[in-house]
Amino acid sequence: MYIYRDRRETRTGMYGIKGEAEERHIERESENNSVCDFLFVRMGMNMATQNDREREIKKLEEEDDDDDDKAVDYFYKLPGDCIANIISFTSPCDACRFSLVSPAFRSAAESNSVWERFLPPDCYSIISRSPSPLPLLSCLSKKDLYFSLCDFPLFIDDGKKSFSLEKWSGKKCYMISARDLLIVWGDTSRYWRWIPLPDARFPEVAELIAVCWFEIRGKLDVRMLSPLTTYAAYLVFKSTTSAYGFEHLPVETTFGLVGGETSKRNVYLDAERRRRQRYPTLPRRLGRNYRSTILDSRSCVPEGNENGTYPKERKDGWLEIELGDFYCGGDGQDGELEMSVLEVKRGNWKGGFIFEGIEIRPKGV
Incomplete structure (x- = not known):
């Protein structure tokens, strides 16, 4: 009996221990449930707070939109003047x-x-x-006057110059006709002749027949330009099918105030020169016992500055080459702008070019 009682007590004790463990487990679950309930409540509060914030932000945005609409309404109520x-x-x-x-x-x-x-x-x-x-x-x-001056240059100074406006900025632009330029030997019919062309801006253009001294100069009062603007000068010309003399030779150009600092550069008037340099012709010489290939003399690298600029085609079909640039300062600047194009060092004969004039306009236009 004693043993049985001990076993029973022991089993009871075991059951008692098990009961305590179950009670502690239940307490922990209760605590966990309380924590979960607390978290859910806190999360709900946060969600509610977030929703309140979103409603407040939306309300503020609507108020801002109303303010913008009111500002626009006020702007529309301004007088037309x-x-x-x-x-x-x-x-x-x-x-x-x-x-x-x-x-x-x-x-x-x-x-x-x-x-x-x-x-x-x-x-x-x-x-x-x-x-x-x-x-x-x-x-x-x-x-209408503004756009008329943009699209249709106006002849001034007895038709020797044209005046126009740059469409995007309203800056002044001019072109000096060939008749208003100083062309050495320009009045000698053996070297130059004056002809009309249907696609030219001016009634007459200068055609170069043949010269060994090539020199063109022009002048313009700097007060005629728009202030606080960088201008560039462009020689406007075209070449005929019989053009020669400028294949290898750069011409020297200047542009700037007389007696002041000038912009100088070397340019090429031959529009086909760059193409010939990129794609040189290779004539083939045939013989009875040999065959050799030599470079065409036109593709040889000439003397002078190989970094010079080349002509570009204009919208009106003519060619132009930039001679230099000049910054026109504020009001009160005076003096004469001078531009020149010359090739007088080598003395070779040149011909087959037609010159319309020199255009002065804002650079980059």
Whole structure:
């Protein structure tokens, strides 16, 4: 009995130990459940807080949109003259964009007060130097006058120069005709002749027949240019099928103030020179006992600066070559700009070129 009782007590004790373990397990589960409940509650609070924040942000955004709409409404309520005055401080390109916003903006952007600001201050003085300035001043609005000067250069100074505007900025551009340039031997029919061409801007252009001393010079008053602008000079010309003399020879060019610092460079007038350098011809000489290949003499590397610039084709079909650049400072700068193109060192004969003039316009245009 004792043993049985001990066993029973022992088993009971074992059961008692097991019961305590179960109670502790239940307590831990209860604690875990309490923690989970707490986390769920906290998460719910965070979610609620996040939703509140999102609602607040959305409310603020709606208020900002309302403020923007009110600001736009206030802007639309501005007088047309006020809107036009604001647009006049932009650029011709921006004014054209503003005209697409609304009828009110279109009316302001196309007003004379806007486009008069885009015209050069001395525009009317320059127009008065034209043989027929009255139709431009009396029949056109300021906007139409602006684009007319952009698309159709105006002859001035007895038709020896042309005046135009650069479309995107309104800067002044000029072309000096060949008749207004100093061309050495230009009045000698043996070396030069003056001919009309249907695609030329001026009534006459200069055709080079044959010279060994090639020299062209031109001048322009610097006060005629737009201030705070970098200008470049371009020789406008074309070559005939019988052109010769400039295949290997660069010409020297200068552009700058008389008596001041000038821009100098070497350029090539032969438009086909670069192509011949890239794709040299290889004539084949045949003999009875041998066959050899030699380079064409035209592909030989000439003397001079191989980094010189080459002619580029213009929209009007002519060629142009940059002679140099010049920065026109603020108001008050005066003096004469001089540009030159010459090849007088080697003394070889040259011919077969036609020269329209020298154009001065903002660089990079």
